[in-house]
Amino acid sequence: MESPEVPILRALKDHAQAGQSLAVLEHGKAETVELSYSDLRSNVQAISASIRALLSKKSDALPRHVAFFVHPSAAYVVTELSIWAADGVCVPLSVHSPVPELEYFVKDSESCLCLSDASGAPKMKEVAGKLSRPFAEIAKATESSKAYRLLVDGGPVSPAEQPGCFSCFCGLFSSRSDVLSQNALILYTSGTTGQPKGVVHTFNSLTAQMRSLSEAWKWSSKDRTLHVLPLHHIHGVQNILNTALFNGAAVELTAFDAAFCLKRLASGDITCFHAVPTVYVKFTQYLDSLPADARQAICSGLRNDSMRYMVSGSAALPVPTMKSWAEISGHVLLERYGMTEIGMALSNRVAGTRYPGCVGWPLPGVEVKQDQEGGILVKGAAVFKEYYKRQEATAKEFTEDGFFRTGDNAARGGSVEECQAMQDDAREVEASTGRPRADTTTAPEPALAAIYRILGRTSVDIIKSGGYKISGLEIESVLLQHDKIRECAVVGKPDETWGEKVTAVCVLQSGAALTIKELREWGKERMASYKVPQELEIVTELPRNQMGKLEKKKILQRYGAK
Structure with missing residues (x-):
């Protein structure tokens, strides 16, 4: 038998x-x-x-x-x-x-x-x-x-x-x-909290992930995806490669080259595409370097009817990047949330409105809740088995009722006014595509009461300054609207008076200059005064890992943070 x-x-x-x-x-x-x-x-x-x-x-x-x-x-x-x-x-x-x-x-x-x-x-x-x-x-x-x-x-x-x-x-x-x-796959974490740990997934957890994504993102044997991401990360190996093969889809593997990838995406062959925010920024920069007619030809091709969706994940997607890509491609990027230990947990919908700054709702088979501090807790068959040969570290990350502590903080839903603002933002981005949805309803949809917005990693993105708990990601999304700022990271610099000072580390647009006085005056018009950066550091580039994630710990280490 x-x-x-x-x-x-x-x-x-x-x-x-x-x-x-x-x-x-x-x-x-x-x-x-x-x-x-x-x-x-x-x-x-x-x-x-x-x-x-x-x-x-x-x-x-x-x-x-x-x-x-x-x-x-x-x-x-x-x-x-x-x-x-x-x-x-x-x-x-x-x-x-x-x-x-x-x-x-x-x-x-x-x-x-x-x-x-x-x-x-x-x-x-x-x-x-x-x-x-x-x-x-x-x-x-x-x-x-x-x-x-x-x-x-x-x-x-x-x-x-x-x-x-x-x-x-x-x-x-x-x-x-x-x-x-039984154990099937061991993926190593980035090691931001010490030496990298081996995350052990079983065939049960891998299969649960593939089935969940197949249902939510409507994968089928008719799909064809262009794959540009590393294959030692959950995003590249599970979300794309294995889920595609599980469904009998076709996978095109290539090293990232903006010109070649845009040509394939504009061909009409590709039905779904997964990338990180940095990829879309590089696409935009490449297109901006082209003559107007060549740029227009690619942009027209990107609006083909074959492309079902484009994903942005593994790092926070700045709203300006989302909007600019909508204008270029006619597609609103689909944001989702996951990590090595859990696969994917939250996602905007393939069919329906996608909300800027939000990572959506729990995926099929995934249970999500929050602790008293707003931390995201996840449970389900897709969650990993253990950190290899680290029983104590594994036990520490699970609650008594079996939820995994992700280490990320989130906001869920919001007031009527906040939900209305989310709806307005979504419609603005959709309008940027040049082909907004026919639905003209202006009232916020009821599901917005349960949508998740990531505030950041508990350790590096949550700044505690002067008694306030502040999201660095939230401030970054505002600063990226400044016409002189190309990239930025907002961190909490250790300070005896404030506990942590809100500090903006920025890469400026070519030839631009910016002072902290100018930034604070501009910032006070757009956010609460306690969120406005107290210090500004100008750098030529930000530290990022292979997946395009900001390595804020490297910035904090320069400031003497532990």
Whole structure:
């Protein structure tokens, strides 16, 4: 009798047998690689057998964790699915990590096997050598082939023989009867509160995330997405890649290049696109550099009827960015809220009004509430299992009734006047698209009483100054309306008198100059006096991580904050 199947692998099998065509299209520098679902299935059959052979020789002291250092590509997709098909646990690593970081991740996750593609081989092979782990490289069988193979010391790995009950799909059924509750994926946090921790997701939590997003964002086999995000983050690996494959959709993988990506988005081929605010800013800057006729051609293309939605996530979306992109593309960006530990928890709606500055309502299967301080608490099948080998840290982040403490503060709903303002803001952005909705109702919709607005991380975005609790994100959204400010971060600078001083760290527009006196006079006309920055620092750039998130802790460290 066959044991339970891994849902995403079952989906792969079904899509291949149904004749679903394109699965992955990799836009590489030297070549384009195109895999159908049948091609992908064949590769997973072969590579999983080779991984099984390598895992059969592992030390009994180490779990079946496989660390892989593979750039976003068809090879990445084959690697991830093959590890699962071989009853392994995926530990995807950042392709930007130096050797010491990689060594930490492999050691901390207790990975028993290290894999990489050719470009990552020098680093990963060094790490494997230092930690006495076996190393293998994934590569195409021939330059023109669609088949991949694993190489050890330049030679192919001999595949392990599969038990008879697996012959129908060569290892795509797990031999574990409790497969759904078993560990599947370990993603590392950014380490803003100490050393990075391994966030453990099971097949249950991953499947719950994919099903929730499939329902909320209406994914189907007709979708085709352009993928430009890193694949060691929840946004890139789960929201886009795995959810697309789960639904039989097509994924185009490419390194971010504004010109190329805009060309694809304007082609009419792409139905949904996920990015971070920085990507939309770079799109805008690129378009502004073009001659008027070339710019207009792209903007017209972006208004095609094929594009269902565009997402902005992983960092706060400034309202000016949302509005400018609406004017350029004819699309109102869809904001959502989530994190490594919970997948996605809140989202604006695909069909319906999207509200600037808001991250929407709980997604299907997700329960959200707030603590007395306004902190967001999340519960549901999509929530992670644990921080790997950190029982105390895990227990600390859960309430007695099983809710995960996200560390983010939010406001929910608002007064009648505040809801009216949200409605007005939404209509203003919609009007910027040039194709607002036909609905002319002016009264706020009842659901606004329960919509969420993120105020920021408890530790870095919430400023306590002179007895007030202030949202740095809220002030940033106002400052970005200043015609001299291009980017900004608002933090609480330690101060003996105020506790923390509201401090604006700004990148100015080219050739602009700004004083704190000018900023305060301007700010007092737009926000409460206690929210107006007390200090101003002008910088050439703000510290950001790979996902475009502001690294405010680095700013605070300069001010001596702990």
